[in-house]
Amino acid sequence: MSVFRSGERSSDWCELTGFEFVELTGQLRPIGINAKKQRLLVTRGSCRLTSREGAQVLCEGQFCDVDEANGPFAADAGDLTAQVLIFSGRWGTELGGCGIFKFGPSTPAWAKGDPVSYPKSTNFDSHYHDCDEYWVIMEGAGTVLVGSRSFEVEAGDCVAIGMGHHHDLPQVRADITAAYFETTLEGKKRFGHLWEHKHGPADIRAEGG
Numbered sequence: 001m002s003v004f005r006s007g008e009r010s011s012d013w014c015e016l017t018g019f020e021f022v023e024l025t026g027q028l029r030p031i032g033i034n035a036k037k038q039r040l041l042v043t044r045g046s047c048r049l050t051s052r053e054g055a056q057v058l059c060e061g062q063f064c065d066v067d068e069a070n071g072p073f074a075a076d077a078g079d080l081t082a083q084v085l086i087f088s089g090r091w092g093t094e095l096g097g098c099g100i101f102k103f104g105p106s107t108p109a110w111a112k113g114d115p116v117s118y119p120k121s122t123n124f125d126s127h128y129h130d131c132d133e134y135w136v137i138m139e140g141a142g143t144v145l146v147g148s149r150s151f152e153v154e155a156g157d158c159v160a161i162g163m164g165h166h167h168d169l170p171q172v173r174a175d176i177t178a179a180y181f182e183t184t185l186e187g188k189k190r191f192g193h194l195w196e197h198k199h200g201p202a203d204i205r206a207e208g209g
Helices: none
Strands: 002-005 016-024 029-031 037-044 046-051 054-059 063-065 073-076 082-089 098-103 133-146 149-154 157-161 167-182
Touching: 016 029, 016 073, 016 133, 016 157, 037 046, 037 054, 037 098, 037 167, 046 082, 054 063, 082 133, 149 157
Parallel strands: none
Antiparallel strands: 002 157, 016 082, 029 073, 037 063, 037 082, 046 054, 046 073, 098 167, 133 149, 133 157, 133 167
């Protein structure tokens, strides 16, 4: 596991090399291409994304990959305002999920995840993936646990989680809103939350734990 912020360099093993929030208004704003791969995720409101192929409207939680072949790109929010998150990196073609999740303190309950021995005040499930995963914390604060390591996170942090490493959100101090991006699927290439008691042992990447 590693934690970095916008403008900081990620660990060498990370497929995500950077991220940036962009605020949009009614004025058309160019979206630059500055990495091998980029993905635009709408994190607030809705926006119109224009490219060589035309225009499309994306609502909160929706995303689009932006690359040189279909550029140049530009975005605006019409008569309102919006926010987008631009992921940059070097991921492959078979990917996991991407979107937004919101989570607050809740009554602990067994929720399909693998059993844990540490204190929890949420019903978030302990799970792993057949890919790396990245959480960008947009609001709130809490404790993230990856393997045996824990880290206190707050708005602006990006948590990088290596393939196969169990991770959890056992404590939330303030309601969390975060973006997630599961990059290149490897190994058995299963998508979604995986649990050892149902899906078998994880294929663990040496880095990322």
